[in-house]
Amino acid sequence: MDALLQRPPFADPHVDIRVAKASPLSPDLLQRMHGYWRAANYLSVGQIYLRANPLLERPLTMADIKPRLLGHWGTTPGLNLIYVHLNRLIVEHDLDMIAIIGPGHGGPGIVANTYLEGSYTERYPAIERSRGGMERLFRQFSWPGGIPSHVAPETPGSIHEGGELGYSLAHAYGAAFDNPDLIVGCVIGDGEAETGALAASWHSNKFLNPARDGAVLPILHLNGFKIANPTVLARIGDEELASLLRGYGHEPFFVEGDDPMLVHQQLAGALDTVLDHIRTIQREARSATPSGLRPRWPMIVLRTPKGWTGPKIVDGKPVEGTWRAHQVPIADFADPEHLVQLEDWLRSYKAEELFDAAGKFREDFASLAPTGHSRMGSNPHANGGELMRALALPDFRSHAVALAAPGAVRAAATATLGSYLKEAMALNLGASNMRLFGPDETASNRLQAVYNVTGKTWMAEVGPNDTDLAQDGRVMEVLSEHLCQGWLEGYLLTGRHGLFSCYEAFVHIVDSMVNQHAKWLKTTRAIPWRKPIASLNYLLTSHVWRQDHNGSSHQDPGFLDHVANRTAEVARIYLPPDANCLLSVADHCLRSRNYVNVIVAGKQPEWQWLTIDEAVRHCTIGAGIWDWASDAGEPDVVLACAGDVPTLETLAAATLLREYVPDIRVRVVNVVDLMVLQPQSEHPHGLDDRAFDAMFTTDRPVIFAFHGYPSLVHRLAYARHGHHNFHVRGYKGEGTTTTPFDMVVMNDLDRYRLALDAIERVPRLKNRVPAETARYWAMMERHKLYVAEEGDDLPEVRDWRWKR
Template sequence: MINLLREGFVMPLGPNTETSLDTPDTPDPLDEEELSALDAHWRAANYLAVGQIYLMANPLLTEPLAPEHVKPRLLGHWGTSPGLNLVHTHLNRVVKARNLDAICVWGPGHGGPAVVANSWLEGSYTETYPDITRDTAGMARLFRQFSFPGGIPSHVAPETPGSIHEGGELGYSLSHAYGAAFDNPGLLVACVIGDGEAETGPLAASWHSNKFLDPVRDGAVLPILHLNGYKIANPTVLARIPEPELDSLLRGYGHEPLHVTGDDPHTVHQTMARAMDEALDRIAAFQHAARTEGAAERPRWPVIVLRTPKGWTGPAEVDGLPVEGTWRAHQVPLPAVRENPDHLRQLERWLRSYRPEELFDEHGSPREQVLACVPDGAHRLGANPHTNGGLLLRDLPVPSLERFAVPVDKPGATAHEPTRVLGDLLAQVMADTGERRDFRLVGPDETASNRLQAVYEASGKAWEAQVLSTDEHLERGGRVMEILSEHTCQGWLEGYLLTGRHGLFSCYEAFVHIVDSMANQHIKWLRVARRLPWRRPIASLNYLLTSHVWRQDNNGFSHQDPGFVDHVLNKSPEVVRVYYPPDANTLLCVSDHVLRSRDYVNVVVAGKQPCFDWLDLDAARAHCARGAGIWDWAGTETDLGEPDVVLACAGDVPTLEVLAAASLLRSHLPDLAVRVVNVVDIARLLPMEEHPHGMPDSEYDALFTPDKPVVFAYHGYPWLIHRLAYRRANHPHLHVRGYKEEGTTTTPFDMVVRNDLDRYRLVMDVIDRVPGLAVRAAALRQRMVDVRYRHHDWIRAHGADLPEVAEWTWSQ
């Protein structure tokens, strides 16, 4: 554990004490030499940021700037970059002075030029990309590659050393920062929050993360709220409200603000240095009190409020319009440099205003003064191993499944709640990682609702706020995380995984849509990171979606939506995986696989209600390894013949309905050859050219036949199956039943009837599609129609399902 305390520290002020960083009696924290060095580093970073946006040649202005030195397409964001450079410069100072283990999450990720510039200055960029040397030639490559074909993105992307957060979409920086800090007691995580990002709902909720941060077992998060006043074209809310109102807001969130305001570099450097020292002294005091003195009171952690002009040090005015300090500085302040000679002159004046000859030697390398504040080795922000979490990742100790599997003597003879069985496995994982503390379970207030409460035997729920005698399972330092914000849960887990740990996100199926866009961003991150040889694989992001569409009959239509899978399967095939285990033992096998996996986003959809046990553990393992297979015990085809029809299913309730339909067909049409196929890994339906788990055509045709009718009962929206299988030979014979937005508060079986997924409708589908059955089995079809009508009347009279449905069991 790194001790953040400095000699002679002062305990932090109380929560209601006004704090002033600038008083007549307060000495400047920086002497002239330190001030000059910090300013040199800041100017160098600013120069490099501007150069990346504009230049493709003449990086050190050794000749007059000409149009051909400027990129033909100007892309990037200047407005936030000088503020980010200031933060990076001052983080360098305190990390080096205090020997800190620190990383930074850059919320305004579109300020990529700043973070790349600082990585190049400190040398971590060249270590990662040896061709981008720290000299004139390397600087030229650095400039040219930015937002250029074949180069790097304009955001703080996976390609950027030291990054765990792209920031292309705003709202998630603070939750990522806390996720990184959990179970990292020696780590300081600084987090720059742009004032545009601060307007988002996810960011607003993530301020409450400090109620879950344990000062003993977790690291510290230092939020830095950067108010430069503007978004793309509008003012920002927090920059325009009175400072006392802003302070009240931040104090209400549980923070104590420290303000840094100004546009004079000398003053801002001194005030920023003082704020950093004060913030870190307070953090050190809180950790010391909790770790050595047993203090139990929740700390009021510091937050730095940094107010600097948008586009600071850039052009003050362009074409007669103000730029610096306005929204016009957001992206490219001088947009017509190649065509407009005045813009070209302004750009050259702007670049030379940083006095590059003082910052870089004759070879283009940063001068000693520029690097005076830069830490060494892994203490550099671009080289900290926590930002390349696979370097720190250990295998998760998943116990033997035999300890948790349910006995299955014959299919359908017993029933269990699959997620409750999984909860016992997760409890053991939680217990086995108790000392190493690298596994967390997150979810929005639903751990017990989703039948996973066995984990409380190994760890309580993290909680640092008030505790009442009626509360249960709350625990300081707990590793079960519950907050009624899916965004915050996702952000915590992403930050935790990206810094080298493991976890699982349990959520109601309908409401995981809240994080659709976050899942998209993480998938894109993984897709890029997998192609970077220096990025080591991290633990997969695992979703357990339960309380699903078919058993939300109590909550009703608002809780019925299985479409998250459709969203995920639109994404990079090399990253996404979707599983539909049909019973408890297959859920154990799937969970064992996803918890051990790397660099994937795994979606597991499983029920929490009692479900028939179809497969013993050995059969479940074999079935999950195949991903899709024939359940010969459920069908009526002979070993040497072909099926007349294939009944396929994916999902626990569709599996139940298919087996019930197969049982009806066995009884009423015993000569009909029925094949039952269950699909666990939905990507198996794709061609092998489209997904790593896809089947070759020969295997698909052997399983589903090239020309027989296939009636497919699917958990989600039926058109997804058509989309996955549209290139297969038998697609014209494929008929899919699934959820079609028919829901309400009703009985469990009525949900499947409303969506034509029920066993009686499936039997009718078989009769309608197998040649010759329409006439031969007309009476049976009529009976199936009649049962559905009787069901309709029965549930309205009795409030429960038909006895033959509620009491149905599998028998051969």
Template sequence: MEMAAPHNQASSNDLDLLDRYWRAANYLSVGQIYLLDNPLLHEALRPEHIKPRLLGHWGTTPGLNFIYAHLNRAIRAFDLNVIYICGPGHGGPGMVANTYLEGTYSEIYPNISRDTDGLRKLFRQFSFPGGIPSHAAPETPGSIHEGGELGYALTHAYGATFDNPDLIVACVIGDGEAETGPLAASWHSNKFLNPIHDGAVLPILHLNGYKIANPTVLGRMGDEEIRQLFTGYGHAPLFVEGDEPTLLHRQMADATKQAIESIRAIQRTARDGRKTTDLPKWPMIVLRSPKGWTGPKEVDGLKVEGFWRAHQVPIANPRGNPEHLNLLEQWMRSYQPELLFDENGCLQPELQALAPRGGRRMGANPHANGGLLKRELKLPDFHDYAVKVPHPGGTVAEATRVMGQFLRDVLRLNAETRNFRIMGPDETASNRLDAVFEATERVWMESTEPYDVHLAQDGRVMEVLSEHLCQGWLEGYLLSGRHGFFSCYEAFIHIVDSMFNQHAKWLKVSRGLPWRRSIASLNYLLTSHVWRQDHNGFSHQDPGFVDLVVNKKADIVRVYFPPDANSLLWITDHCLRTYDRINVIVAGKQPAQQWLTMQQTATHCDAGIGIWRWAGTEVDGTEPDVVMACAGDVPTLETLAAVNLLREGLPDLKIRVVNVVDLMTLQPREAHPHGLSNRDFDGMFTHDKPVIFAYHGYPNLIHRLTYNRTNHAGMHVRGFKEEGTTTTPFDMVVRNELDRFHLAIEVIERVPGLSTAAAHLKQQFRDALIEHALYICQHGEDMPRIRDWTWPYGHYVATDTA
């Protein structure tokens, strides 16, 4: 691509106008933090013009405004497609100010008009009850990045860039954020960027030297150290530094021009088919400017500008301290608002002309409202991958391997549009999804060896041993309009607990904003789960992510526990069709018995919960003596094995088997859209019969979800109780008392009259547990009658109802 307009040496007049635009953004930023009224200082400031509570962050804001102004200039000069990611946590004043100056804010929120009354409302709403947050939140036009937590800006930026060949993501990283682990790992993302079909990220490392109350590590490093560090990361750093605005405007204009030209040269070389042996050195800008730049130098005799005291609200009490009020007015008048806005409060025409037009404005760029660009995902017919199940337990399959075949063809069907990727921390093959490599490879831009497998520069599977990067890439990919899937070992998805939290909050707020368009759901597959991590041991045994997930707003989250391969297929297809959700699927990868035909699966999964008549012994028209419920593949296996023991030992016992595939069905309908009505729940679980519930995770979650149900007192839940080690698969369930023998014993103890009448059977089950313990210590594997057990369908088929 060629430049749309000359962009050589910036003229003095250009930079004077740019400086005025920057001053306007700074003025609006200060006004948002401090003012309720008198937005253009048409009269002297009075205490009643000041907000009673001063909230906001000034320290990073002038640098953010400076960068935004220069990016506007580059967009116009080069006709660029750019979005802006604001990494500094509370840069909201600057992001709101700039989208207001360019006109986007008033288009989205017409009540915040481009006049004096609109300015008053703009100032009043910021960090004010009934208003907007202090960071770059979903309410902020042009944002795809929640600024409330540090560490994720750069990985979001790269996620938005993948498969967006014309997009540049300008990502500002504060030097406080640069100290976080996720951000430090994110610098490796450039090694996954393909200049042929991906866009580019322009990292802008903003070094203002201080965090809340301390210096920053990178801020104290010298230029040569910084250069060596980021050269090693694969970047070509361009330095802009100082505190004199005229000089910095000149440096920044030159650095921005050089960075854009470098990006274009890298892309042109790659897209013209010219081969290079080394990875490109992508440009980045290192901006050193004072913290709280252009703000008060001192307050109460203490240093503020260029120090951590500028971090939040530099002048603490202008409402109650006349000296502070006078200092605030001097500060705001130093920007010369009379030269920036006309008498009606409208930005001067020559300054309005500096902003890009239409969708080229960073606040209006459709990539920052990804639903505008979203294309429907093409999906194969999941029925074509169904496992044949002649009868319950009659087939053995690996659920995630079957799922991998389905995902392989999702990749094939969407290869041309390039709008679907799979993320995972080096576990795609381990999680039995390796059929996807029949359709694509892993992304790999560095050198390869002859013996490497499944590596290619245009791969669609992204693997890096950082859950943070996988999550951040996928979030950026989804937020800019595409689709994806994230598979992970169950125990280590906790690494992204906080990132999940932030994305869930983003979705919750976005769904209340009519101008934010729906984006594809974030889909997790958690596998290599707690009950089949017997070989890796206790460190790999933790099913607690689901507990975190269900804390979120009911209409945002879904949790699924498919008991077999066909149900996993149904759920995967369903999740890939949803929008504005976070779907968590927990499924094992080991060979296991299959229970349901695809026809049965469709009925069961659509309801999310169901009675398995073929497994129980209840008699039509009468209540069961006990309900045996299960959620999860291994709990389902152990429940059915326990039912088998009881059917053989107590043939007159009326047992109902309930399988839960959608965990949210356990909540009341008033609490979750998928919840069962109280009538349906009582009909399934009875009003007063004992319920023995085998659950995949921590038992307390089932009690939380059902605490106000009629028969909650009758619920007896078994699950993971933090007992684990390197042992055999069956010993894992025994250690947590989730095994068939403990479940059967609990039935005997809970059903009235059985404790005495079936004492002999209970002793038999206890003896089996002792035999198990002795056997595994001697042989190192489970007893054959445990390993080889299958549902004895032939014994029951005459009386079962399918």
């Protein structure tokens, strides 16, 4: 081994991690736990099928069956088994534990278990633990106006939307960071394990510090099939699978079988051993003399039949243990035999032994569940707003760029923000409730000032030339946007705060993840017991207009369109034109709750326009006329802009217009909050019509220079009175490795094009259009020749300064 390489070996936990405890359950406890599992399975089947007759007090009829059978049975019995066993672990060891359920549509099982433990009824009093409550429980599932078939915001104890696969393990680690007493049980479906996001998530254990973080217990649930195909990890053999998981840094314990009593004992023994291992890791790391060695964290591989305890044969075809058990095993009730088969299936759980005549869960089984906040359905970590503490934030004004006049100083906006974030990190180190997330780009994005306060979290090898790595660091860097997003979501959903900085073009990798989080936030707004959490804050930099050196692969502002499609209750988009506006916007976003905030700002030194007081006023309104750049009175043309480079080009276009047409009257309008363009009826940030009309006019041409795709401005402003006057320039998909100014030229966003646009649309200047068009093309020819010969922009562009 290279002597210069610090390669921390895996810690020896001083327990035998290969052999689980044998038969830890007494006969009585085994029977009671098995009964609890039967009850959960019965309630799960009932939710999928029944609208009435919940206790089977009479033979089933077609009137008892839902007309639309929706839901997923295949994964549910395995989830029920895990939940029952985690309950035992919580009770016996007084654990603080939540469960994250990766298998997408295991909703009936988690709803059933939270109902059995009482947390569901506490959140939804109409679903009481009685015959009537059980009927309402069944009827609401996948019913119009009811609840979805997957684990969702409506499900007590959940911080993980089960509708899309791949993010459970990242969410689990996000929840565990800075939660030293929390254990997160994370069930990973073998179908979900095939996703790229989940495959990367195994590496999260290299960022989990047992001295200060909680623990994640991954439970890989192999039931063998997806919707219609076998799963990869179920078909590669235990030896290969174990090697894979050990390579990820875990020690797997295998539990498998189809005999419930044997599986109960195996799983209980594995969980006891795993918990011993977790506690040993944490005890050593938190001792007076920790070894500093990276632990090999334990996990469980649970292999059970898909659709376990369900019908084995339907219409002569095998169901249990096959892909046919994935959704609704018995679906066609035109065949009377199917009704008999469903009733036999339901009666196989012997509900009369589990529930009394009034429908209440019998106490000898119910007493197995934890109580109070120890119940996973009532744990406050799964309703993070209950635990959230506000950030201690510095006065952002103290980090402002001093400015004597517009355009007098150049500064890098994100570097200015980095100074603010450094102080914010320092103020919150003791509270351990703020982290910065990004895919290997913190320094690239000019936020490296935070390293003066805290390093980058790192538990793996350290080489001689590594910098700013620290086991107790609070900057989370890994080259996976999925992991950064998943960690941050888990962190926010358990009551903490964070910021995700990313190259603008590559944030698209998490498009579907932000969809799910935005939907979660929207749904929770209508759930009274869900408390608000800190907003999901994005800082997008290294943006499209300053990626000229990297070429078209790094040029895409389309995330703005994607977020703008989210509900107005949640989506916020900010385009600060300079560093002081960025400070104001960032401070606002870090203080906000229940939003998805997108901030786009450049990292290169650019001219600064507003003092900090002016910036605060401007950002508070969201848009405004820049009087210092505008002519008095009614304008001939409005030059509007949103984004730092479009603002630069707009101000330069204003100076060109005054040079070309000395008597022209120009108004410059800058937009910081993109949502002000929408009417108030569409978005709460929308300017009222009178303010919008006063700013943009209703009868004058508006040349709008926009950071992103032009269609987004039209879509947001289409209902405004003067929208027909809007002519929007923005990114149109043109880009290569070239100079900064040539990038805007290629997309017709340059100052010369904007000036010509204005002249073409001012009626009294119609006779000047031919000459100005010729002037424009002559300039373009000169620009192209200079760029090709010199590899740089024209001096009058490169050295341009604002002047009036």
